[in-house]
Amino acid sequence: MAAEIAKLGHTALVTPNMEKSLWFFRDVIGLEEVDHQGDTVFLRAWGDWEHHTLSLTPGSEARVDHMAWRAKQASDVDLFAEQLKAQGTPIQWIEPGEEKGQGRAIRFRLPNGYPFEIYYDIEKPKAPEDKKSRLKNNVYRPSNGIAPRRIDHVNVWTSNPGEVHQWLSDNMGFKMRESVRLSNGFVAGGWMSVTPLVHDIGVMLDPKGQSSRLHHLAYYMDNVTDILRAADILREYNIPLEMGGPGRHGISQAFFLYVKDPGSGHRLELFSGGYLIFDPDWEPIEWSEQELDSGLIWYGPQGSMEDTTPC
Incomplete structure (x- = not known):
């Protein structure tokens, strides 16, 4: 097996x-x-x-x-x-x-x-009594800061995404959910998962040609209102919002807000919406180079986020 x-x-x-x-x-x-x-x-x-x-x-x-x-x-x-x-x-x-x-x-x-x-083996500690949720299927009461619900995915950049996509498929069982193919046939990005999430990892082309960089890690918010509230909280602390604020991806259909940790420059995405995949015969969705702008930003702020941190 x-x-x-x-x-x-x-x-x-x-x-x-x-x-x-x-x-x-x-x-x-x-x-x-x-x-x-x-x-x-x-x-x-x-x-x-x-x-x-x-x-x-x-x-x-x-x-x-x-x-x-x-x-x-x-x-x-x-x-x-x-x-x-x-x-x-x-x-x-x-x-x-x-x-x-x-x-x-x-x-x-x-x-x-x-x-x-x-x-595989991991501890699952209970929350302290003063933070413990009364809901038995929650861990903590959501009461602090922006308060995302859970970890969601990572997004990494590389000089040859197709090679990494194939390796993840062959060696770790990841399935391609959505991808971007350039006019010359080169696969510039792929969103892959081992769960019903539309992606557990995104692997994208690094325009600077570097082999391994983290673009962002993402935590999940329950709804778009939480994303807007997060923007308000970040601005209260005078933390810049990348690209100016929230928007929506075409690929994954998710609402997003990007922000950098001011201590390190590591990028965080606050992520909501998206869709789940339950079909065992899912056919990967492919976006063309001409559709790329709509795929990356369905609506919302436009801008570049090419700077990343090394792996």
Whole structure:
């Protein structure tokens, strides 16, 4: 039986200004501070059950330490390790507790350099009594800052997206949901998932030709009104809104708001709407180069967001 990925687990970021990044993600965005390990701080949204969906670690420059994916069962971690070693991909074993709250895991890099982690065992701590939701199917009461519900996806840039799309499909079971094909036949972007979400990861062409950069990580808001409220909160703190404010993507049909962590420059997308895919015979939707403007921005602000942080 082939090993399978269940979902996106967390993103581990390094920041040159830990104090400001923690203020941004905890006090303004409203992620809950869960735990510490040395200088690393672990956070999650009020609807996230796992120990953490984001970690922040101080460092000399902004970068991505790893993007983590949860396997469908514990034995899949070993199966992925065997599969990767068989094709010549170096792996690093992470022992239980080495990343706090998490069991045994593997870390490796995709051919273009993206740093991935695969794990299964993870703690699911309860919220403190003074923050605990009375709804048994929630973790926290949503009461702090912008307060997104849960982690949603990551978006990464590379010089050859098609190569990464194929690798993710062949080795981790990702399915293409939507894509952009240029007039010369080159696939410039793909939105892929292992869940019913329209994408757990987006892999896009880097116009600067770099092989592995994080464009953004995304957290999910329940509705577009929450996106507008988020814009108001960010402006109250004098934090610039990228491209001037919220809009809607054609691809994924989602409402969006982009903002940068002022401590690191890591980009965050607050994401709402979209659609779910349940059809087992889903046919990927392809957008042409001539349709690209509508695909990226259905309506809302226009602008460029080419600067990203290294993986």
